[in-house]
Amino acid sequence: MNPVASRLGQRLLATLALSLLFATPVWSQDAAKPETSMREILETEQEVERLVVEKEQSDPKAIHARATPLASLLGMRKAMKESDFKAAGEFLDLRYLPEELDEYTPEQLVEALAYIWGQQNIINITAMSDEPEGHLDDGLPSYRDQIGSITISTGEIPIYLQRVPGGRGGKVWKLSNATVAQIPQMWEELGYSPVATYFKEILPNFQFMGMDNWQVVATALFFALAWPLAALASSLLMRIALLIPNRFPLGIAHFFKGPMRFFLFVLIARVMVDMLGLSLTARVLMESSGVDYIAYTVLFLGLISLIRDYQIRKLQYAGRAQYAALLKPMTTIIKVVLVVLIALFWADSAGYNMSTILAGLGVGSLAVALAAQKTLENLIGAVTLYVARPVGPGDFCRFGTVVGTVEEIGLRSTTIRTLNRTLVVIPNSVFSSVDIENYSVRDRIRFYQELRLNLATPEQLTDALQQLRKLFTGHTDVMDETVSIRFFHIDDATAVLRLDAGVDTRDYQAFLAVAEELNLGIVHAVRDAGASFSGPSKTLKFDGEMTSTGITATTPGSTI
Numbered sequence: 001m002n003p004v005a006s007r008l009g010q011r012l013l014a015t016l017a018l019s020l021l022f023a024t025p026v027w028s029q030d031a032a033k034p035e036t037s038m039r040e041i042l043e044t045e046q047e048v049e050r051l052v053v054e055k056e057q058s059d060p061k062a063i064h065a066r067a068t069p070l071a072s073l074l075g076m077r078k079a080m081k082e083s084d085f086k087a088a089g090e091f092l093d094l095r096y097l098p099e100e101l102d103e104y105t106p107e108q109l110v111e112a113l114a115y116i117w118g119q120q121n122i123i124n125i126t127a128m129s130d131e132p133e134g135h136l137d138d139g140l141p142s143y144r145d146q147i148g149s150i151t152i153s154t155g156e157i158p159i160y161l162q163r164v165p166g167g168r169g170g171k172v173w174k175l176s177n178a179t180v181a182q183i184p185q186m187w188e189e190l191g192y193s194p195v196a197t198y199f200k201e202i203l204p205n206f207q208f209m210g211m212d213n214w215q216v217v218a219t220a221l222f223f224a225l226a227w228p229l230a231a232l233a234s235s236l237l238m239r240i241a242l243l244i245p246n247r248f249p250l251g252i253a254h255f256f257k258g259p260m261r262f263f264l265f266v267l268i269a270r271v272m273v274d275m276l277g278l279s280l281t282a283r284v285l286m287e288s289s290g291v292d293y294i295a296y297t298v299l300f301l302g303l304i305s306l307i308r309d310y311q312i313r314k315l316q317y318a319g320r321a322q323y324a325a326l327l328k329p330m331t332t333i334i335k336v337v338l339v340v341l342i343a344l345f346w347a348d349s350a351g352y353n354m355s356t357i358l359a360g361l362g363v364g365s366l367a368v369a370l371a372a373q374k375t376l377e378n379l380i381g382a383v384t385l386y387v388a389r390p391v392g393p394g395d396f397c398r399f400g401t402v403v404g405t406v407e408e409i410g411l412r413s414t415t416i417r418t419l420n421r422t423l424v425v426i427p428n429s430v431f432s433s434v435d436i437e438n439y440s441v442r443d444r445i446r447f448y449q450e451l452r453l454n455l456a457t458p459e460q461l462t463d464a465l466q467q468l469r470k471l472f473t474g475h476t477d478v479m480d481e482t483v484s485i486r487f488f489h490i491d492d493a494t495a496v497l498r499l500d501a502g503v504d505t506r507d508y509q510a511f512l513a514v515a516e517e518l519n520l521g522i523v524h525a526v527r528d529a530g531a532s533f534s535g536p537s538k539t540l541k542f543d544g545e546m547t548s549t550g551i552t553a554t555t556p557g558s559t560i
Contacts, residue, residue, distance in 0.1 A: 039351030041284055047126050048077070065172070066091070069135075069145050069161050070128040072173035076110075077125070083205060085111050093164050093174040097181055109180060112187045117159065118210065118279030119190055121148045132171070134163065144176065152189045157182050190277065210281030222272040230265035247317065251309045259302025266295035288350040297342050304331055304338070329411050381428030382411050390432075395440040396508075399431065444479060444502040445511040447518060450488065451497040452534040453526065460531045461487060461495060467525035472501050475521075477514045479504050494534040 052074055055062050066072040072091060079088035089106025101109070117123075129135045134145040143163040150157045160176035192200065199214040208216045238256035242249055270292065278286070308331040315327075391397050395406050397416075404418035414431045416424045453464065465485060472483045482502030489496050499522070503514045526533060 039288075041122060041281060044122065044124060044126070048074075051126065052078070065170075066166070066174070067132050067170070067172065068128075068130045069147075069173050070125065070130040072161060073123070073125050073128055073147070076175075080110075080114055088114075091174050092180050093162055093177040094180065095164070095177055097177055101181065101184065104184070109183050110175075112191060113175070113180075113183050115192070115212070115279075116150055116183070116186045116190045117148070118281060119277060120150055120280055121159075122280050122284075123147055132163075134161070134173070145173075150182075150186055150190075152186060157186060192277075196276075209285050210279045211276075215276050215278060215282070218276055219273050223269045226265050226269035226272065229268050230261050233264050233268070234261040248310050248313050251306055251313075255302050255306045259298050263295045263299040266291055288346075290346050290350075293342050293346040297339060300338055300342075301335055304335055307331075377427075377429035381430075381432040382409060384432045385409050385414070385428060390436050391438050391440075395438055397439060398437040399426065400434065402426075439508075440506070442506060444482070444504055445506070445508065447478070447499070447501045447503050447511075447515055449499045449522075451499055451522065451526075452491070453495045453497065454532045454534045455490065455493045455495050456531045460529050464526055464529035464531050465497070467529060468497070468499065468522065471518065471521040471525055472499070475514070475518065477504050477510075478502070478518070 051070070052063075055071065055074060062068075062071045063075040063078065066075055076088055076091045079085070079091075085107035088110045092106055092110055094106060104112075128147070129145065133142055136142060138145065140146060140160075145161045146158050147161055148159045150159060157179075159179050161173050162176035162178075163171050163173050166172035196214050196218075199217065200212060203213040203217060206213050206216070211219065234256045237260065238253060241252055241256065246252065270286075273286070308327050311327055385391070391406050391409075393406055393408060396404070397406060399416065402416055402418065402424050404416040404424065407415045407417050407423070409428070411428075413425045413427050416426065418424060451468075453461070465487060468485050469483070472478050472485060473480050479502040482500070484498070484500040486498045487495065488498035501518075503511050505511050505514070
């Protein structure tokens with residue numbers, strides 16, 4: 001066997017054994033998440049503290065007198081917070097109990113009940129009656145009030161307070177002997193394991209976030225062990241994923257070694273910690289701590305980055321790397337929205353008022369939108385340019401009076417290199433909202449001229465037209481179906497010939513070479529036909545003869 005695999009297997013088995021040793025038999029509990037929120041716990045605790053202060057100020061002896069259900073619970077709570085289980089045991093009604101309970105001390109019974117109670121309940125002391133008679137409208141006998149219940153595999157066990165003789169002629173409220181008699185049965189199903197009991201006794205007595213001493217130590221230990229276990233699990237998943245042929249092995253490896261490992265770390269740690277039989281308060285605080293939401297956030301952000309990088313690599317292989325510039329900001333926006341949504345879900349689970357948070361976000365979003373209006377316009381313009389694709393990097397285009405080659409389409413602006421080699425930076429909101437002429441996408445380049453010849457004989461013009469048509473249709477780069485050579489019109493003493501044809505190229509320099517050949521051929525064709533080009537000239541008409549002294553004779557029709 002591979003030594004590395006052997007060590008990993010031994011570590012896994014050791015961790016599982018340790019988890020089972022610490023685990024308490026809580027499998028019959030409802031696995032659903034607690035409905036109580038962290039905010040409710042904190043508010044209830046503050047209200048209880050206020051009640052304690054109020055009671056101590058108005059009637060300092062009320063808590064010790066235990067004359068009402070509220071006073072009795074406040075007294076028991078005070079003793080439990082001070083870990084004074086002897087004092088807390090005095091709140092148990094120990095009369096008429098079965099003989100098998102004689103082996104337990106009041107301290108053991110009240111501590112066991114406190115642990116069992118904490119797993120499923122958070123008592124709302126503020127709802128307890130502060131009257132000596134208790135609640136009279138709850139359908140129970142006048143001497144009994146129910147403060148909650150414990151659910152085990154055989155059913156639901158109610159937890160009662162009962163008004164009993166106080167020993168001094170008065171009446172006091174204590175935990176009912178019917179409830180006390182059920183504590184061993186509840187402990188057998190929901191109590192500590194022997195190992196947990198051992199560690200609780202040898203460790204210093206303390207509590208943290210609703211957890212006993214051994215639970216705090218075990219939680220820290222489980223989180224420490226969860227990291228190498230997550231590394232092992234993510235490595236196995238990575239190997240399975242890499243068995244599928246792909247072009248992005250490094251990105252997949254980074255995802256499994258980073259986000260996936262962290263997610264599995266939190267998942268494994270939470271599964272092991274849930275085996276410790278935490279109190280409801282500890283579970284609520286754990287749920288509201290945001291650890292789970294952080295794990296999901298890291299996983300989803302890593303998954304989004306993986307998809308983005310895969311798409312970038314795919315675009316590069318397809319020869320469309322310019323679109324990668326749009327993917328990065330778009331995934332950033334998606335990540336921000338995702339983080340905000342997860343944060344809102346966390347706030348809701350923690351008990352915060354979502355309407356207030358959303359209202360605040362609405363006002364803040366409006367302010368941000370107004371401040372970033374131009375930025376958003378440019379971003380939308382960039383999206384429009386990438387989606388509609390009127391131009392792309394490398395295209396030769398005209399934008400207004402600007403003619404040049406598009407070098408980059410960024411999030412804010414588009415950069416154009418002009419024919420003079422200068423850079424023109426145009427905001428995307430402007431660039432995407434006006435007419436753009438893209439020369440790079442034309443299928444051919446038009447050759448068009450109006451040839452002006454001195455008005456010659458019909459035979460000369462006919463000969464010139466025939467030679468010109470032969471010139472254009474005989475050229476290999478001129479598309480025959482686009483050739484149109486006509487005697488267009490007569491302008492005074494000038495014959496205007498219209499030359500129109502399509503050159504089969506998209507390269508402007510190649511077009512110029514063809515145009516040069518055609519222009520030279522035009523010159524030869526005109527000369528061969530005996531015609532002549534017409535240029536700008538002035539004609540002076542006069543009457544008379546030219547002498548050394550001026551015009552002395554009249555000669556009609558003479559011109560200079």
